[in-house]
Amino acid sequence: MNEEPTVFIVDDDNEVRESIALLMDSVGLPSASFDSAWAYLNCFDPMRPGCLVLDVRMRQMSGLELQERLAEEPIHPPIIIITGHGDVPMAVRAVKNGAVDFIEKPFNDQTLLDAVQRAIDIDAERRGHAAELANIQERLERLTKREREVLEQIIDGKRNKVIAADLGISQSTVEAHRAKVMEKLQARSLSELMRLMLATDTDTARSRDSA
Amino acid sequence: MHMPSPGLPSVESRPNAGKWPRALQIALRWRLPHPRFIRLPAPLLAPWPALMVPALLLVSGSAAADTPAPFTLGDALTRYWIAVVGGATVLVLLVGLTSRTLQLNQQLSRANARLEQRQQLILDSVAEGIYGIDRDGRTTFANKAMERMSGWRAAEIIGQNSHELLHHTRPDGEPHPQETCPVHATCMDSQPRFVDDDVFWRRDGTSFPVEYSVTPLLGERGETIGSVVVFRNIAERRRQAERIRQYEVEQAHNMRLSTLGEMASGIAHELNQPLTAITTNARACIRLIEAGRSDAEHCIQIVSKIAAQAERAGEVIRHIRSFVRKELPEVAPVAVAEMFETVMVLLGADARRASVVLTQRISADVDQVLAQRTQIEQVLLNLARNAIEAMAEQIGERRVLLLARRQGSMVEFRVVDTGPGLGQGSPEYLFEAFVTTKPQGLGVGLSISAGIVEAHGGRLRADSTPGIGATFYFSLPCASNAGAETMAVTTADSEKPEKEAVQSMAATVDSAGDRA
Numbered sequence A: 001m002n003e004e005p006t007v008f009i010v011d012d013d014n015e016v017r018e019s020i021a022l023l024m025d026s027v028g029l030p031s032a033s034f035d036s037a038w039a040y041l042n043c044f045d046p047m048r049p050g051c052l053v054l055d056v057r058m059r060q061m062s063g064l065e066l067q068e069r070l071a072e073e074p075i076h077p078p079i080i081i082i083t084g085h086g087d088v089p090m091a092v093r094a095v096k097n098g099a100v101d102f103i104e105k106p107f108n109d110q111t112l113l114d115a116v117q118r119a120i121d122i123d124a125e126r127r128g129h130a131a132e133l134a135n136i137q138e139r140l141e142r143l144t145k146r147e148r149e150v151l152e153q154i155i156d157g158k159r160n161k162v163i164a165a166d167l168g169i170s171q172s173t174v175e176a177h178r179a180k181v182m183e184k185l186q187a188r189s190l191s192e193l194m195r196l197m198l199a200t201d202t203d204t205a206r207s208r209d210s211a
Numbered sequence B: 001m002h003m004p005s006p007g008l009p010s011v012e013s014r015p016n017a018g019k020w021p022r023a024l025q026i027a028l029r030w031r032l033p034h035p036r037f038i039r040l041p042a043p044l045l046a047p048w049p050a051l052m053v054p055a056l057l058l059v060s061g062s063a064a065a066d067t068p069a070p071f072t073l074g075d076a077l078t079r080y081w082i083a084v085v086g087g088a089t090v091l092v093l094l095v096g097l098t099s100r101t102l103q104l105n106q107q108l109s110r111a112n113a114r115l116e117q118r119q120q121l122i123l124d125s126v127a128e129g130i131y132g133i134d135r136d137g138r139t140t141f142a143n144k145a146m147e148r149m150s151g152w153r154a155a156e157i158i159g160q161n162s163h164e165l166l167h168h169t170r171p172d173g174e175p176h177p178q179e180t181c182p183v184h185a186t187c188m189d190s191q192p193r194f195v196d197d198d199v200f201w202r203r204d205g206t207s208f209p210v211e212y213s214v215t216p217l218l219g220e221r222g223e224t225i226g227s228v229v230v231f232r233n234i235a236e237r238r239r240q241a242e243r244i245r246q247y248e249v250e251q252a253h254n255m256r257l258s259t260l261g262e263m264a265s266g267i268a269h270e271l272n273q274p275l276t277a278i279t280t281n282a283r284a285c286i287r288l289i290e291a292g293r294s295d296a297e298h299c300i301q302i303v304s305k306i307a308a309q310a311e312r313a314g315e316v317i318r319h320i321r322s323f324v325r326k327e328l329p330e331v332a333p334v335a336v337a338e339m340f341e342t343v344m345v346l347l348g349a350d351a352r353r354a355s356v357v358l359t360q361r362i363s364a365d366v367d368q369v370l371a372q373r374t375q376i377e378q379v380l381l382n383l384a385r386n387a388i389e390a391m392a393e394q395i396g397e398r399r400v401l402l403l404a405r406r407q408g409s410m411v412e413f414r415v416v417d418t419g420p421g422l423g424q425g426s427p428e429y430l431f432e433a434f435v436t437t438k439p440q441g442l443g444v445g446l447s448i449s450a451g452i453v454e455a456h457g458g459r460l461r462a463d464s465t466p467g468i469g470a471t472f473y474f475s476l477p478c479a480s481n482a483g484a485e486t487m488a489v490t491t492a493d494s495e496k497p498e499k500e501a502v503q504s505m506a507a508t509v510d511s512a513g514d515r516a
């Protein structure tokens, strides 16, 4: 998780690829270059953070195809599409499919570096978020069935008295479950608990959208 | 008595007879031997002074004889009356005959003059300039057209050396000695000649382009006594030909511009690549220097890359420029590699976009061919673009191979693809204009290409195997040893059976596949 983000460069034009790598090096960003989509896929490691600078027009497998394949992975670096002349429709498609940015060749160095920085931030956020989610998920697993039921009622904004009546248990039992939930989820306050649960909610919503 | 009449050989026997208009042929036929003045037989003329003498003697004799006995005129008459009457009769007859002869002669000369006039009229009615010379090169006659074209009056040049007046300088401005003049040569060897590219000079010192035929003039005993020159001013025809040529140059140029226009986006991409590398490298270099993270050696390395990329872009521009350059329709030695390079450069991006692997292979023994460079580049581009387009829908291998290999004194060019092939029917049908199977197609690419190859003396051919691919091929002569054997090789090659060609195509596709 604490690995340094890498700029992955996929372009079948040697000169362009090397020049982008040099630019990354000039600002101290580590990079890895690949001369084809296949080469990248062969080395693909979902755990490595960073971003992907991808030429849309390549022999064999195009940038768009690579993007489609990566979409099947649970997590992959955000994609910056590089387009040549007249490839704007392709770029638009790429962005619709989830690319974070597209840049036309020849590009301004700062434009690319800004895009790369944004993409790395997005990646970090996604990864951080994913880590947090995994964490919450793990904590949620620890809840008993009854504790879960109580939690759902709490999220729905019900008072203890109402919960007790709904579940047919005493109000003090609800109190005890509630304390257990707060402890297991490591939430110090109700608002913190709400935020945690909201995070899992939006995530499920997002994964439903992209599917 | 008078000039021997020119005896022209019969028109039909002249090798160039077909080249000249009918009127002229008639004119030449009319120049039959001049009818002659009728000569009186010698015995008729001879007695005339012979008879006069005795008659005079007779008169003077009568005066000298009166001494012994007066011998009167009466006596004489009585004694010699028969002779006197006879003599007088003869005298009268002779006078009559003489005047008749004179009269006949006069009629003949009038007829002759009419004939000559008529010949002259016919000669003058001909649009071609016509003049005759004798063996010494002196002009013997000239027609009106000749006067009109040369600016000389016939009277001024008859008797003058025509070569010195008309033909003294070559088109390139070099002096033209009479010894090498075809007109003169015909006088010497009696061989008719035809020259289609020469100039004649006018009286005012200007010149005009001519084509002319020279025919020997034969005398009575069949000996050559001079020659007749029939010429045409071909300036207008030249201008016409030049206009057509100019038009064709324009057409070809426009074609290339439109081809280039269709490929503009691919070419822009081809320029974009080096430009991207250049700017990115340059910016990176600046950042490294600013951050103090770069030494001179590293900088030199980067700047060298920048230079190389700038050269790469320049190369693209060079190919474009040479392709759209207006080119005179003349064949010259061209390196096959150069032409292939143009196709690779101009079509590389399009091939990439279509996921087609475009490769070239030139046999080691192939160097230069005789061709109009941009025209052949146009053909190769048309064929390679068709090949790329043919594979657009295809799943599986997409390859286009440009091949050049030696065949005797020819170089065979092949554009081989791994597309669907040409479908049923004769491939020749595709060479017709406006035949296309593409929704956006114009259907002119192949017909233009076939025309260009034909103009180079070759033939564009096609072969295909359904599902395996298509091959388009043609041959051009090598620049180095294009010789007599060229023709033999072409014909032998053109008889190559189709099947064999398909096999060799399949073989090339295979080997191309092996290579990659």
Ligand SMILES: Nc1ncnc2c1ncn2[C@@H]1O[C@H](COP(=O)(O)OP(=O)(O)O)[C@@H](O)[C@H]1O
Residues within 6 Å of the ligand: B382, B386, B387, B390, B417, B419, B420, B421, B422, B430, B435, B436, B437, B438, B440, B441, B442, B443, B444, B445, B446, B447, B470
């Ligand atoms: N390499 C090829 N493979 C298959 N078909 C071809 C090939 N080259 C030409 N053709 C066929 O010949 C037709 C005529 O080509 P062309 O004269 O270049 O016109 P256009 O490309 O505008 O259609 C094409 O439409 C296509 O059907």
Ligand SMILES: [Mg+2]
Residues within 6 Å of the ligand: B382, B385, B386, B445, B446
């Ligand atoms: Mg075509």
